Amino acid sequence: MSAHLQLVAITLDCADPEALAEFYHRATGFELHPESGREFAGLNRADGLFLGFQRVDNYRAPQWPDQTVPQQIHLDFKVDDLDLAEAVLLELGATKPAYQPIGDKGRVLVDPAGHPFCITLV
Incomplete structure (x- = not known):
């Protein structure tokens, strides 16, 4: 017996859901969910995937590569130009750790x- 699972949503903990949703909206072009707010915000992708951001009291950001506070999730994105994607994401508020x-x-x-995430060549 087997079950087919269809991934429909990914939710990240954070201190400011609206700000993190705006970062990923600008980075991916996913549409802002109309009911996004201070406690929970989200993005919709055209194929139905939902990317959510939930506010957590006393949120502690992951430390990477140090695992003092482990990464709770890791997203990967394909890009066709690493340098351009990196520049845009840094301008949007991402940071680049020394360890690569x-x-x-x-x-x-x-x-x-x-939250650490990767961009890789298509």
Whole structure:
């Protein structure tokens, strides 16, 4: 017996859902969910995937690569131009840690709430 699971949503903890939703909206172009607010915000992708952001009291950002506060989630995005994608994401508020384990085919960045994510060449 097997079950087919369809991923429909990913939710990240953070201190400021609206700000993190705006970062990922500008980075991905996903549409802002009309009922987004201070406690919970979200983005809709055209194929139905929902990316959510929920406010957590006393949120502690992940520390990467140090695991003092482990990463709770890790997102990966494909891009066709690493340098351009990195520049845009840094301008939007991402940061780039010194430790870069991927090599020439990708980069690790950190979103404004501290979640590490990767961009890799298509």
